[in-house]
Amino acid sequence: MLQFEKFTLDNGLRVIVHKDTATPMVAMNILFDVGARDEEVARTGFAHLFEHLMFGGSVNIPEYDEPLQMAGGENNAYTTNDITNYYIQLPLKNMETAFWLESDRMLSLAFSEKSLDVQRKVVSEEFKEHYLNKPYGNAWHELRTLAYTTHPYQWPTIGKNLEQIETAQLADVKAFFFKHYRPQNAVMCVAGNVTLEQVRELSQKWFGDIPAGDKYTRNIVAEPKQEVDRTLTVNADVPLDALYKAWHMAGRLTAPYYATDLITEIMGSGFSSRLYQRLVKEQQLFSNINCYHTGSLDPGLVVIEGKIREGKTIEAANEAVEREIALLVAEGVTESELQKAKNKIEAMISFEDMTLLNRANNLAFYELLGDAEMINKEWDHYKAVTAEYLQETARDIFRAGNCNTMFYLKKQAEVVAAP
Amino acid sequence: MTLDRTKPPVIHDAVEFDYKLPPLNTTTLDNGLPLYWVDAGVQDVVQIDWVFPAGLWFEQKEAVAHATAGLLKNGTSKHTSEQISEALEFYGAQLKTSAGNDFATVTLYSLTKHLPALLPMVLEILTEATYPEHEVEIYKRNVTQRLLVNLRQCEFVANQRIDALLFGEHHPYGRFTKQATIDAINREDLLAYYKGHYSLANVRMFMAGKVSVADVKHLNEVFGAAPIVATPVAPVAFDHVQRSERVQRISNEPNGVQGAIRIGRLFPNRHHPDYTPMVVLNTLFGGYFGSRLMSNIREDKGYTYGIHSSLGPEVNGGSLVIGTETGRDVTEAAVIEVYKEMELLCNEPADEEELLLVKNYLLGGILGDLDGPFSILQRWRTLILNGFTEEQFNRNINIYKNITTAELQALAKKYFVKEEFYEIVVI
Numbered sequence: 001m002l003q004f005e006k007f008t009l010d011n012g013l014r015v016i017v018h019k020d021t022a023t024p025m026v027a028m029n030i031l032f033d034v035g036a037r038d039e040e041v042a043r044t045g046f047a048h049l050f051e052h053l054m055f056g057g058s059v060n061i062p063e064y065d066e067p068l069q070m071a072g073g074e075n076n077a078y079t080t081n082d083i084t085n086y087y088i089q090l091p092l093k094n095m096e097t098a099f100w101l102e103s104d105r106m107l108s109l110a111f112s113e114k115s116l117d118v119q120r121k122v123v124s125e126e127f128k129e130h131y132l133n134k135p136y137g138n139a140w141h142e143l144r145t146l147a148y149t150t151h152p153y154q155w156p157t158i159g160k161n162l163e164q165i166e167t168a169q170l171a172d173v174k175a176f177f178f179k180h181y182r183p184q185n186a187v188m189c190v191a192g193n194v195t196l197e198q199v200r201e202l203s204q205k206w207f208g209d210i211p212a213g214d215k216y217t218r219n220i221v222a223e224p225k226q227e228v229d230r231t232l233t234v235n236a237d238v239p240l241d242a243l244y245k246a247w248h249m250a251g252r253l254t255a256p257y258y259a260t261d262l263i264t265e266i267m268g269s270g271f272s273s274r275l276y277q278r279l280v281k282e283q284q285l286f287s288n289i290n291c292y293h294t295g296s297l298d299p300g301l302v303v304i305e306g307k308i309r310e311g312k313t314i315e316a317a318n319e320a321v322e323r324e325i326a327l328l329v330a331e332g333v334t335e336s337e338l339q340k341a342k343n344k345i346e347a348m349i350s351f352e353d354m355t356l357l358n359r360a361n362n363l364a365f366y367e368l369l370g371d372a373e374m375i376n377k378e379w380d381h382y383k384a385v386t387a388e389y390l391q392e393t394a395r396d397i398f399r400a401g402n403c404n405t406m407f408y409l410k411k412q413a414e415v416v417a418a419p
Numbered sequence: 420m421t422l423d424r425t426k427p428p429v430i431h432d433a434v435e436f437d438y439k440l441p442p443l444n445t446t447t448l449d450n451g452l453p454l455y456w457v458d459a460g461v462q463d464v465v466q467i468d469w470v471f472p473a474g475l476w477f478e479q480k481e482a483v484a485h486a487t488a489g490l491l492k493n494g495t496s497k498h499t500s501e502q503i504s505e506a507l508e509f510y511g512a513q514l515k516t517s518a519g520n521d522f523a524t525v526t527l528y529s530l531t532k533h534l535p536a537l538l539p540m541v542l543e544i545l546t547e548a549t550y551p552e553h554e555v556e557i558y559k560r561n562v563t564q565r566l567l568v569n570l571r572q573c574e575f576v577a578n579q580r581i582d583a584l585l586f587g588e589h590h591p592y593g594r595f596t597k598q599a600t601i602d603a604i605n606r607e608d609l610l611a612y613y614k615g616h617y618s619l620a621n622v623r624m625f626m627a628g629k630v631s632v633a634d635v636k637h638l639n640e641v642f643g644a645a646p647i648v649a650t651p652v653a654p655v656a657f658d659h660v661q662r663s664e665r666v667q668r669i670s671n672e673p674n675g676v677q678g679a680i681r682i683g684r685l686f687p688n689r690h691h692p693d694y695t696p697m698v699v700l701n702t703l704f705g706g707y708f709g710s711r712l713m714s715n716i717r718e719d720k721g722y723t724y725g726i727h728s729s730l731g732p733e734v735n736g737g738s739l740v741i742g743t744e745t746g747r748d749v750t751e752a753a754v755i756e757v758y759k760e761m762e763l764l765c766n767e768p769a770d771e772e773e774l775l776l777v778k779n780y781l782l783g784g785i786l787g788d789l790d791g792p793f794s795i796l797q798r799w800r801t802l803i804l805n806g807f808t809e810e811q812f813n814r815n816i817n818i819y820k821n822i823t824t825a826e827l828q829a830l831a832k833k834y835f836v837k838e839e840f841y842e843i844v845v846i
Contacts, residue, residue, distance in 0.1 A: 022461070023790045024436075060424040065709050070776045072433035072783020091436065091786055096428035104424050121721025125677070129724050129744050133677045135571045205422065237674075239567040271504035281501065281557065287564040307564060340509045347511030347530050350462045354791055 001376050002353065004189075004363055005196045009203060011212040012184025016363045016372050017199045018191035020356060026192030028088045028098040029360035030106075031368055033187075034180035035082040036159075037152040037220060037298065045159015048079040049123050049168055050176055054086065056115030058105035071097040079157045082297045083368065089357055092192055096202060103206035106186065109177055116170055123165050127158050135238040139305075139408055146232045147246045147301055147404040151223035153294075182213025187367045191360040223248065223299065227401045234408045240287070241308040243317055244406040246301040247397050249293055253369060258381045259393035260293055264302060265341035266333050267291040267324070272340070274324060275304065284309055285317040297369075302397055314407055325398050332391035345382050432775065433782035434820045440812050441789060443799045446635050448643030452619065455803060456626040456635065459792035463531045465628035466793050467638075469545060470804065472652045473523035473616035475591040476735065480608055481600040486558060487612045488518040491525065493554040495547040498540075500554055506540050514541065520592050521734040522804065523616070534634055538641040545617060546645065550609045559601050566596055574744055576671050577679035577845040584667065584841040585683055585738050590657050592733060618650035623803065627796035657735075665838075669845045678750035678846040682757055683740035684839045688732040689805050693830060695818045697730060697739070700827045703769060703777045704728050704760065705741055711760045712741065720756070722749045734805070739834070750844050761835035768824040781819050 004018045039046050054077065055064050068075055073090030088098045131137040140156055148154035159165050188207075190199045226248055250256040268275045268291020275289045289306030308317045352358050366375040446454045478484040492507075492514055493500040507514050512529035525545065529537055569575040579595035586593030619642070626638065687694060698706075705712035705728025712726045726743035745753045788794040802811055 025787045025790055061427075066776065067427055067430070069707065069709050069780040069783075071430045072779045072786065074780075074784060074787070089787055091431070091433060091783055093431040093436075094428075097430060100424070100428050107424070118718060118721040122717055122724055125722070125744070125746055126724040128676045128746065133573065133672075133675055133744075135568055209422070239571060240564055270508045272501065272508045277501055277504075280561070284557065287561040307568070309560065310564065336509070340505075340511075343509060343511035345511070347464075347528075350464050350530060351528065354460060354462050354464065354793070356790065 002359060002363065004372055006367070006372060007196070007200060009183065009208055011208070011210055012182075012215075013203070013207050013210075014187045014367055015199065015203050016187065016189040016367055017194060017196050018189060018359055018363055019194065020191060020359075021193050023192055023356055024092055025089050025356060026092045026095045026098070026190065026194060027356045027360040028095075028102060029189045029191075029357070029364045030086045030102055031187045031361075031364040032084045032086075032181055033185045033216070033368055034084055035080050036155060036157040037081050038180065038218065039152060039155075041152070043164060043168070043172060044155045045123070045157070045165045046168065046172065046176060047084055048157045048159070049119060049165055050173065051077050051079045051084050052119040052123055053109065053115060053173060054105055056112055056119065057110035058101075059108040059110060061101060061104045062110065064101060064105065067097060068101060073098065080296075081153055081157055083365070085361060085364070087357055087361060092194070095190075095192070095194070099202045099206040102188075103210065106181060106183065106207065107210050109173075111170060111174055113170060116168070116173060120166055120168060123158075124162055127162055127165065131158055135236075136242060136408065138236075139234075139242070139244060139406070142232060142234055142408075143244050143246055143303075143404070143406055146230055146406060147248070148223055150221050151298060152220060153223070153296065153298065153300070178213060180216055182216070183207065183210050184212050185216050187364045189360040189364040189367070191356050191363070220298065226404075229401055229403045229405070232404075232406045234406060235411050236408065238408070238410045240310065241314045241410055242305065242408040243308060243314055243321065244303065244305045244408060245318075245321060246303045246404045247402045249300055249302050249397050251299045252295070252297045255381075256393045256396065259385045259390045260302060260397065261345070262338065262341040262382065262385055262390060263328070263394055263397070264291045264293050265344055266337050267328065268304060269344070274328075275306075275321070278324060279306070279317070279320055283320055285312045285320050314409065318405065318407075328394050329391070329398050332387050332394070335387060338385070338387050338390065342382055342385075346379065349379060433779040433786065434775070436782065436786060438782065438785060438789065438816045440798060440809055441795050446639075448639045450643050450645060450647050452622065452624065452642060452647065454624045454626065454635065454638060455799060456630060457792055457796050457799065458630050459627065459795055460629050463629050465527075465529055465531045465534060465626060465630055465634065466796065467527045468625040468796075468800065469525040469541075470623045470625065470800070471523045471525075471617050472521075472621055473612070474519045474521040475594060476521050477616055477652065477655055478591070478612065480604065481594055482596060482604050483608050483612050484518040484523065485596070486555075486562075486601075486604050487609045487616070488516045488523045489562070490550055490554055490558050490609060491516045491548055491613070491617075492544050493558070494549045494551040495543045496549055497543060497547065500551070503540065503544065507537065510536055512537050514544070531629055531634060535637050538637060542641050542645060545622075546619065548613055548617075550606050550613065552606050555604075555606045555609065559604065562596075563598055563601050566598060566601070571672065573671055573675055573677060573679035573845040574742075576669065577681045577742070577843055580667065580669065580843050580845065581681035581683050581740060581841065582738075584663065584843060585685055586736075592736065615650065616652060618648065619645055620647050620650050621652060625796055625800050627792040629792070665841050667843045669843065671845050675846045676747055677744045678747050678844050679742070679744050680750055680753060680757075680842070680844050681740055681742050682754065682840050682842040683738050684834070684841065686730060686737050686739040686834065688734065688737040689807070693833070694730075694732065695815045696822055696826060696830050697834070699777060699781065699819060699822050700764070700830050701728055701730055701739065702781055703773065703827070704764060707777075707780055709776070709780070711764070712757065715760060716743065716745075716753055716756050720749075722746060722753050726753075747846050750846065754842060754844065758837055761831070761837065764828065764831035765835050768828045771824060774822075774824050774827065778819055778822075782816070785816070
């Protein structure tokens with residue numbers, strides 16, 4: 001059980017306080033309710049590019065990192081399809097430095113041309129490093145586009161392509177900031193040996209006078225139900241054929257979400273999982289295989305991906321995966337498999353809660369979902385999943401028409417064009 | 420009263436704080452095996468490391484150390500690979516096995532409450548592994564396939580090659596995985612290495628988490644009752660072979676859009692008096708987000724997503740390596756900037772304010788590290804495996820707090836000598 005208290009400032013900023021008396025550090029986590037799903041189709045990758053710009057100086061503080069490092073602190077940030085999260089850890093005695101820095105950049109950025117210019121390049125290099133210059137690096141670009149026809153999950157957080165990042169303008173940056181980075185679109189969590197009163201006072205002092213701004217109302221068109229299976233074949237300069245399969249699943253705040261999480265554990269997580277045992281060890285069709293889900297807030301994807309063992313055909317590998325799926329749907333799972341999956345989740349929750357930063361991050365995330373207290377109910381949701389309900393959920397996910405299959409094939413000895 | 424946001428709150432310098440390594444308990448099990456343990460944290464979790472002198476340093480045949488660790492839990496005289504995975508994973512536990520340059524480590528992560536159910540299986544793995552033939556075959560094939568994919572990545576190739584340049588391709592620290600060496604290993608090699616190097620007589624055990632004497636008792640009941648047969652590990656020594664060209668350029672992907680740069684030199688290990696001062700200099704140079712290299716090559720020029728310089732201390736030597744991936748058109752420009760930044764540190768003392776910042780950053784990080792059981796254990800493990808005591812930790816803190824800009828400049832002059840660096844660019 002994670003203990004916490006919370007309050008909301010007049011400008012709408014939600015603040016969670018988590019007390020941990022053992023640590024000499026304090027963690028400050030600020031989560032903004034904006035991710036790649038909020039981007040326009042012609043400006044993808046912007047939420048993530050923007051995350052970089054948040055480190056380029058704010059209206060009253062030219063350098064963000066320097067004072068924080070001087071205070072013995074560390075920080076970083078990440079962007080997902082759903083949210084953007086910033087976090088700091090520093091010695092408790094210097095807690096106010098974090099309030100000073102974070103409130104100033106929530107007030108307004110410096111909006112410097114130089115910073116935009118450099119970060120466009122940095123993000124372009126990030127794009128190249130992770131998505132262009134790696135075998136299979138573009139697989140998720142392709143898979144998302146195949147699985148989502150309508151919903152903005154059809155592009156990854158890095159963006160659809162380099163061009164959209166390279167042409168981002170300062171005017172876009174400003175508009176994005178004032179649309180999404182307002183107090184009422186944010187949740188802050190402060191964790192450490194602190195009191196509610198201390199945090200309230202500091203929050204009021206530093207964040208209290210930031211204008212609330214306009215409330216952003218999300219207006220995303222839901223992905224229509226997929227009725228016909230889709231197949232895509234990609235040829236690329238890779239050493240091995242790879243298979244990717246994706247099925248639409250339920251959203252984060254629904255009951256099937258927990259059953260889905262357990263299904264992916266049973267199917268493809270660990271050496272004793274079904275897919276690993278049967279397809280890597282027994283039938284030896286794959287050299288590796290994984291099953292997981294995207295865990296997104298709007299309905300995400302259950303994914304099975306693996307590299308085909310040399311000498312085996314991708315068709316045979318695909319059929320074997322489909323047989324395992326059919327078996328799951330027809331016969332469900334054993335009580336022992338279900339218990340194992342639950343035991344894994346129980347351990348995972350405990351390990352996740354070990355660090356102060358994770359706790360601060362998770363509390364902020366659940367508050368964004370609706371109420372930080374939900375974090376303490378998660379385990380109950382998992383425990384409540386029965387084998388019958390799991391099978392019912394599997395039937396929904398793996399129904400005919402819901403599948404997207406991508407054959408990612410190695411090109412046979414020919415010259416490959418530059419990407 | 421309006422708030423003056425241009426005025427920062429008072430900063431308490433981390434150099435003024437106290438740093439005390441939380442205590443380590445030492446228990447000798449009934450059969451004489453040493454157990455080091457740390458009780459900390461509030462979550463009911465535990466990590467146990469079994470550390471053996473079974474790293475690459477000791478292998479007689481290439482690729483054997485990795486494979487012996489990688490296949491450790493793939494069969495015992497009593498259980499199949501599948502049964503072992505099931506027995507561990509049923510409890511939500513993870514058992515990781517890996518071989519590093521010097522040591523091989525087996526690590527168990529689990530909820531504390533499941534320890535009694537898990538420990539007998541871990542003991543069985545450590546004493547009765549059988550390396551079944553078909554498991555070895557699957558391993559070899561799958562490792563080969565993974566290698567094929569990795570070899571298509573410039574950073575992977577660059578990491579392999581810089582170690583080979585620094586230490587020599589046949590030195591354990593310079594060796595790298597090749598298809599031929601994987602092909603050449605067999606079950607007998609692995610069994611022999613296992614028997615010679617995974618003997619309990621040479622293990623050191625480390626445990627951390629929310630653990631008590633009751634958990635030590637569980638461990639003693641299983642590991643303290645195991646028979647110990649003295650298995651001396653013969654000392655091994657390597658000559659540094661004559662190395663090749665100082666500068667190399669490799670074309671790995673004709674159409675690659677980035678190049679991986681590695682610039683490195685040999686650098687002594689933790690026992691050398693220059694090691695700890697170099698931790699400070701290296702941090703300032705390329706060890707954190709505000710470093711000289713990051714400020715120049717990422718934040719000013721935008722050549723890269725990241726550039727880092729890091730120390731690689733081993734039992735028998737070590738290295739200092741700068742690494743980055745940049746756009747293919749700017750690799751040479753980035754290389755020039757790296758040397759420029761070295762030269763600058765030789766020619767001009769760092770700014771006092773900058774050094775204070777680095778000290779505060781380093782010490783703030785240590786303060787954060789002393790918070791969780793696993794990171795506390797990590798610090799102790801490093802001390803013990805290197806033959807140090809808590810005194811070394813305190814001595815290092817003292818150096819972090821007191822080192823001067825003049826000392827850093829002298830250190831830069833001694834080690835940031837371009838002619839002693841090897842460099843490689845892989846596109």
